[in-house]
Amino acid sequence: MLQQSSYREGKTELVVPPSSLTSKVPPRDPAFFNPLGVLKRDVMVALVAGYSRGIASEISFGDPLAGVGAGAIRVCKEAPAKRVYINDLNPDAIELARASARLNGIYRKCSFSKFEATDFLSRRSGPRKRFDWVELDPFGTPAPFLESAIRACKIGGVISATATDGAVLCGVYPKVCFRKYGGYSLNTEYCHEIAVRILYGGLAFAAMRLDLGIGPAFVHTTKHYSRAYVIVTSRAVPTFSKIGYISHCFSCNSRHTSDEIETRCKECEKKARFAGPLWIGELFDKKIAHDSIDNAPSQASKELLEAAIAEAGAPPTYYVIDKLCDLVGMAPPSLSRITGELRRRGHVAVRTILNPKAVRTDADMKTMKEVVRNLG
């Protein structure tokens, strides 16, 4: 008999392996559950509720790599979803997911299976079988599952994907990144933004191969993972128009977003390096974030959604204040003084949920240096 512990998260009682609550690193055996993933699941519950409100219907939710079903069970109970499909190769994980479903009184709304993930998704890729929402939460990269996920998702549906291969996405292994996602990463101060833009790019390439497209819905990152939420669209050409490059000059810290590779810095004319091809369009869908706030299960998830609404529509890339001040040789002024001064000069300047110590702005490097000097 599998050992079981009950663990409350949001409004849901989850049944998990006792070792996942006591070990420093949650073990994969008998089944994986990470209590530290709570913010990721809180945000997803809020966004499923917000998306459902937007389409005025409860959704079908497919989770091919469900583990003990923590995300899917919570979505079913708290969002709520019409039906959740909980799949994992590990029979122990599915036994625990069944126990959670019974404990929460939602067993009748859940389907359970033990297929390989892409096999599970391909069984749902035919007309009228597709999900409203496909969740990808693998160990490491979601790259091998992106195309199957697009095939198994309705037009207008949502794909959410976690990537834990941070070193690949943040520019430590740019060639591996190109192989997996179709774009080179680059280790800049805004590498978390490059990570989510590469993830959006990977989803966009998978969709465009099928003559489909994506629209951005939401992204966030922590030390351990990057998360992207996209809407599947029927329009490949507008998606292609949002694919491009970010060039970065490591001599003067200038950066530039373009639909072509730029190898010379526009500011100092030294050699620039590039990230991409990647997504250069919007990062957030303001309406979905707005519709989701009332259903945020925690203060942290609510604050993230509110911050994303404030950040939506702002230009690509951000400056990390400490790094900027190091370059200028000044003590860092507060973030609010910097954003205030930039706005006074007519620039867009907002905080970013991708780095709490940074400012997202359309100001160039020369202006940033001036602003910091004037405030010093």
Ligand SMILES: [Zn+2]
């Ligand atoms: Zn330069």
